[in-house]
Amino acid sequence: MTLPSPGQRVLMAGNNAIAQGAYEAGVYFASGYPGTPSTEILEVISEYPEIRAQWGTNEKVAFDEAMGVAMSGKRALVSMKYVGLNVAADSFMVFPFAGTVGGFVVISADDPGMYSSQNEQDNRYFARLAQVPMIEPSDPQEAKDFVRLAFELSEKFSTPVMYRTSMRVSHSKGMVTVGERSEVPAKTFVKDIPNWVVPVFAKGLRAKLDAKLARISEYVETYPYNRVEEGSSKVGVITSGASYTYAKEILPDATVLKLAITYPLPKQTLIDFCARFDQVYVIEELEPFIEEQLRFWGVTNIIGKDRFPHTGEFSPDVVAKAVFDEEPVQDFSGEFDLIVRPPQLCPGCPHRGAFLALRKSGALVNGDIGCYTLGCLPPLSANHTTFCMGASIGNAFGFGVGGTDKVVAIIGDSTFVHGGIQPLIDVVYNGGNTTVMILDNRTTGMTGHQEHPATGMTLQGKEAPRLDLVKLVKAIGVEHVQVANPFDQKEMYSAVKEALEYQGPSVIMTNQPCIFARGEKGRKYTPFVVLEDKCTKCGACQRIGCPGVLPGEVPAIDEVACTGCSLCEQACKFGAIVRKGDA
Amino acid sequence: MSSVTNLILSGVGGQGVLLASEVLALVAAEEKAEVKQTEVHGVAQRGGSVVSHLRFGDKVYSPTVRTGTADILVAFERLEAVRYGHYLKPGGLMLVNDLEVMPGQVGDFKPYPAGIMEFLTGKGFKILEVPATAKAKELGNPRVASLIILGALSVHLDLSREAWDTVIGRRIPPKLVDINMKAFQTGVEIGTGIKVSASA
Structure with missing residues (x-):
């Protein structure tokens, strides 16, 4: 990547702009865990040599490390997708009681519409729950600029600041004028036990936090980045984030109160603004976060979730429907068979x-978060539950306790390191008869192939001691550990069978890499081909769910896509699939 | 908002829709005050449907295009022209690559739908068929199809050839610039040469 030079106006995605913003804000340390739509933030930050950037084993660890750097007096940020904040929430709720020394910013990337997520969750409530100020950019230029604002706010009030982005802000490109890096002088941590040993002094700190929040609430009343854009019509709009851009498209003449800081809200500013209009549209994606507080303060002339949806992503079409009852143009699925292209x-x-x-094997499979979630789809249909990071192992233990026979937890290598180790310890400790299959493909696949402790490489490309997962699970106390090749069906099936028959905790580790893992790209493959004269059209090769085995009455193999893994060859009982050149 | 040009690019993951969108956005960035571009690509989208929204002009707020307002829809694959056809404004221009990619199958087998071009023509769109996949093979590299498509598109956009040349020279790896330039020129000729069929 070529880094832009100061003064340049360049096209940048929101996440790249956040990274540039971190660079310009003099950030010293950045950590996080991969998760759509946040992943690129740290990946791009890692390209700036001035910043120490690293993947944490999970969001909580990443949070705690960044928090430590900030307490030590330097600017630190931690970046994650919104569900990552669920993992880091324990620290996030307590750190505000103490405040910070150096600036500390928590980036939460929400995914309204659930383009790549398991649930829809409005993380603005987290800011309110933690009593932490929150800033929300609307476009790439703000995505960059607001990082600096967040750090200034953090240091001004000695508080963590939540920086909330969303998929559309993170994954949209726009023009950004870049600036220079300002180095920020480090501050000093003072051993002030009553401030930093939170549990012992929590009561006093709780009162201090309340007082701090009151000061911030007063400050945001005149915050210049909460701005009013005067319009010519009699319509008022209150909005923030990506919703602002849709509001401006649909109501170009309205007077818009655009909020940069959405927690705490500028109470008097909002009340005064609403008093100017007969009716004010509160245009906010997901929950009625702003609207609820307005109604709590007795403001009634607002139009919010009675007209706007509280689920799904907004768009100009959504806003036009809510404001003007304008229906979007329907797609052609009613008139034409738009066969879907399912993820595979x-x-x-x-x-x-x-x-x-x-x-x-007929096992009940408790899945986890990763590409392997797709094992639920036909024709594989072999992943039966999936919720969130690390849930598979505890769920499988529970199914076993509940009396279900033949249960397997499946979990990827990165997810195992993130949230699978402690549940496995629990299985051993509590005498579970649980089989755990660790799908070790040597990368964090679904988020775009990030390194993690078991790959032996850091985010910034340094070699690291490679976490040996086999040794680890043995050290935990699992005695029945097998390593199996998933491309050898005999070996793989017998491993599953043996583990299921074994009484006690067992682990199966698969040992083949993702085709995109480091060192695998550019590998030359010999593809397989179908011998039409031997093919009986039985369809067995098409039931392995490989996009490389093309559908049709007589199957064919896409030679460009085929990596020669041989699973289709093993599925064919008639010898009709052979490696190209062996025919 | 009439000074804003709205475009939709659609296709199948792996076809180069995102690279083409990036090149196009960079070209627009050379000449226009504002450019916004966004795309949807979710989990394991290799072989999945990909759509990119691109808007440029004097002042652009939303990165997403409203349905029924796109000036041009560029489809790298036929079925993906129908899937996003409703974004195109009435009588809008549709560039359609001469390629049919069979969707991956889960569950019962469904054949590739017939009659796509007739259906789209019946909708009253102006259609320009671009044989990009075939021409790219003739040029010796199937991967340059996206540059052929961009070349054909460029004829219908208010963006200078200099800007296109600059961005292609900058964005494409040096050893592939020549063939991509050639592909772009092939596209320009297709874009100007083939008659646009308006009907219904």
Whole structure:
């Protein structure tokens, strides 16, 4: 990547702009855990040599480390998708009681519309719950500029600041004028026990936090980035974030109160603004976060969730429907068969081999977060539950206790390191008869192939001691540990069978890499081909769920997509699939 | 908002829709005050449907295009022209690549739908068929199809050839610039040469 030079106006995605903002704000340390739509923030930050950037094993660890750097007096940020903040919430709720020394910013990337997420969650409530100020950019230029504002706010009030972005802000490109980096002088941590040993002094700190929030509430009344854009019509609008851009498209003549800081809200500013109009549209994606507080303060001339949806992503069409009853143009699915293109495991994906063996075993499979969630789709249909990071192992233990026979937890290598180790310790400790399959594909697949402790490489490309997962699970106390090749169906199935028959905790580790893992890209493959004269059209090769095996009465193999994994060859009982050149 | 040009690019993951969007956005950034571009690509979207929204002009707020307002829809694959056709304004221009990519199958087998071009023509869109995949093979590299499509598109946009040349030279790896320039020129000729069929 070529980094832009100061003064340049360049096209940047929101996440790249956040990274540039971190650079300009003099950030010293940045950590996080990959998660759509936040992942690129740290990836891009890692390209700036002035910033120490690293993936944490999970969001809580990443948070605690960044928090430590900030307490030590330097600017630190931690970046995660919104569900990551659920993991880091324990620290996030308590740190505000003490405040910070150096600036500390928590980036939460929400995903309204759930483009790549398990739930829809409005993280603005987290700011209110933690009593932490929150800033929300609307476009890439603000995405960059607001990082500096967040740090200034953090240091001004000695508080963590939540920086809330959303998929559309993070993954949209726009023109950004870049600036220079300002180095920020480090501050000093003072051993003031009554401030930093929070549990012992919580009562006093609680009162201090309340007083601090009152001061911030007063400050935001005149905050220059909460701005009013005067319009010519008699319509008032209160909005923030991506919603602002839609409001401006649909109500170009309205007077708009655009909020940069959405917690705490500028109470008097809002009340005075609403008093100017007969009716004010509160245009906010997801929950009625602003609207609820306005109604609590007795403001009634507002139009909010009675007209606007509280689920899904907003767009200009959504706002036009809510304001003007303008229906969007319907797609052509009513008139034309728009066959969907479902997400699928890639050709050559090692998870496929694991799922084929699991399908054959008839086990109940508790899944986890990663590409392997897709094992739920036909024809594999071999992942039966999935919720959130690390849930698979505890769920499988519970199914076993509940009396279900043949239960397997499946979890990827990165997810295992994130949230699977403690549940496995629990399984051993509490005498679970649980089988855990660790799908070790040597990368964090779904978020775009990030490094983690078991890959032996850091975010900034330094070699690291490689966490040995086999040794780890043995050290935890799992005695029955097998390593199996998912591209060898005999070996894989017998491993599953043996583990399920074994009484006590067992682990199966798959040992084939993601086709995109480091060192795998650019590998030359010999594809397989179908011998039409031997093919009986039985369809077995098409039931392995490989996009490389093309549908049709007589199957064919896409030679460009095929990685030669041989699972289709093993599925064919008639010898009709052979490696190209062997025919 | 009439000074804003609205575009939709659609196709199948792996076809180069996102690269083409990036090149196009960078070209617009050379000449226009504001450019916004956004796309949807979720989990494991190789082989999935990909759509990119692009808007440029004097003042652009939303990165997403309203349905029924796109000036041009550029489809890298036929079925993806129908899937996002409702974004195009009435009588808008549709550039359609000559390619049909069979959707991956989960569950019962469904054949590739027939009659796409007739359906779209019946909708009253102006349609320009761009044989980009075939021409790219003739040029010796199937991957340059996206530059052929951009070339054909460029004829219908108010963006200078200099800006296109600058961005292609800057964004494409040096050893591939020549063939991509050639592909772009092929596209320009297709864009100007083939008659636009308006009907219904």
